[in-house]
Amino acid sequence: MKKNLGKILLFLIFPFVLSANTDLATYSLVSNKKNVYIKEAVEITFTAVQKDHTDEMFFFLEPKKSDSYAIQLLDKDTKKISYHNQTTTFKYLLFPLKEGDIDIDFDFTIKAASDDAVAQIYMGGRNNVKWIETTDTNVKIKPIRLHVKPLKEDVDLVGDFAITSKIHSTNVNSYGSANIKYYLSGTGYDDKKFTPIKSIEGVTIFSEAADEHLKSTKEGYEIKREFSYALVGKKDFKIPSIQIKVYSPKQNRYYTLSTKEYDIKVSAIDPKTLLDDKEYPEGKSYDFSTLKEITIALLIFFAGFMTAKVTPNIQFKKSLKKEKFKDIKDAKTPKELILVLLQNYKNRSIEAYINELERLEYKESDKNFKEIKTEILKKIM
Template sequence: MKNNLGKTYLRLLIFLLSFITLQAEDFTYAFNADNQNPYVKEPVILTLDVNQTNHDVVLLFNLTINKSEDYTFQRLDIKETDSYHNAKIHYVYLIYPLRSGDINVTFNLLKKITTDDSVAYSFSGDRDNVKGLVTVDTNVILPPVQLKVKPLPPGTTLVGDFSLTHSIKQHQAKAYEPLPFQVQIKGLGYPPLLETLLPQEGNFTRFAEKPILKSFASTKDTQSTVTYPMALSHSKSFTLSSIEIKAFNPKTEKSYTLTVPEQYFDIQEVTEEMLVDTIDAPNVLKEDWSWLSTFLGYIVVFTAGYLTALSWRWKKKSISKTRHPLMEKIQNSKDEKSLLQVLIAADSKRFTPSIEKLESSLYGNGKINFNKIKKEAEEQI
């Protein structure tokens, strides 16, 4: 009994070892991070190469980076060699660490195994009738890529190599007139999106729209242009304090400051004489009965319109009562046959020409204009 149990465990162990060996021999992989000791928000280019080693099967791969609050990522490129028994895939990712300290970038790799027969079967038929590919899927655990992230200098707002330009169309305005103000930040680095640029001090009114971002990611970094449309207004002249944005360039490891100089705005104030009206409106203790004449005018116009409508309705009824009944029958005729029946039933020689034309059209080869025949018949009444 014990010998049989031992043989069973031995066979199971041999099977597991052979399975693990087969899994290990299916493919190889290699990671490469161009910078494993970056600053916060400094770009890291990560590449992963997967090469098939077991050429007896057809291998397919699906790789994704797991989401995390510690970093952001974007796939820049993927190159695949379309060979069923010699798959080679090259992945390229752009990663930005978002905090200092040790960070693990983790992955989810799905390996799919199938056969040539399954591939051939899945593509049999036309393009609109592709059959499902049968695969054996396995989640492969890959070791994380570890990054040791360095902290930024205190007070740093932007990370990268950026420049700033500003535009103010006018420095003089009337009271409460909006003063357009625009700031543009562009360069290479982590996208320079800020919640606000305007200083909190100052009692002037601030208007700010959502920043306009244009960016393009590459293996060098992210090229960005951010436009901040704003406006200011006040009832009196005021000064906008200088705007200073502290930035850090991880390539040179140096801090720098982007600045908008202090701006003075000359506002034409509204005097008290312009605000106070010298005429009382409405006049005090004076009755105004003009509304009564207007109201009576509305009643007269309404009554006249109502009586006119009644008169027209009565006239229309009178006309319909005195209309010849044969006229209505002719007008209600929808086709040549029904009109012919109406005219024959009238038993009048004056409709003879119209009857002959209708008979020629119905029972001969004659061609007529049906509406024209109806009009001719109406004129004979």
């Protein structure tokens, strides 16, 4: 049993006694950068090593919320060194959002449990698990201070990015739409406010965005995002070349991304010529692609109208689901899925699933990983 004590599930711990400072462990808190620009990626590493080997020990670290930065857990790794001796490492991805000196502060808690308390969870069957009684110690740690420099120029993005575009056709009729897609890829700060097209005079714009890939790394977010637009106009219009200003902290340079310009030709069409009295196409040479284009345009128009009226600041429901739940579907291990849930779905009442995944990770559960994932998706959809 002692060999497996390092695998005690976190959800089986509850506070027993809150005490003041104590010399239970050594720790270090470091960042890979101290002088940074706004929205430049910073990796913060916290390592705790058990010093007092009397009891089993568990380490908890929680960053304090602040408008000065955005922070997200990258990884948590606990290693069992020997009996009553373990080390835990937390890695965080942080983006400073304000210039000047900012402090990154954390709440550090040490939970200690005696062998007798730990042994209680092994009493009885699976449905009679005991909770562990722990002695909790809140340790005051010195925050990390970063000096954040302002950017010398106004930019749209921070990082290393590329953008391309693809248009279906530059010739449409007055009942159709010009359908264009932009593909943003690269690594850096994930600015949700960025959009390739904001407005075009005389043109109604419907849009949606979907992430093909979004992953947090110590260099920033790896992003592959698709922006889809349906543009409807009654006369010829131009999709301008988009100039996107970017700063790369990695290369320490400012640069501009440019997209292609498109001239859209809009041809008038008489609705009476589309269908005759018998609702058949007029003439043998009628092009069914025209009717298909009109149908698609109307569907896009309706979807865009409903989105604009009902949820003006939210993407289409379909794309939102794809964006939010793709990370769950892509998770390949219980540990990876736990991180995804903690990072992106804290407010979805998924504690029970995290508990089950922890049990599965430590081979204390006979449930199937795919079944748990399916249950989670049903719960949050």
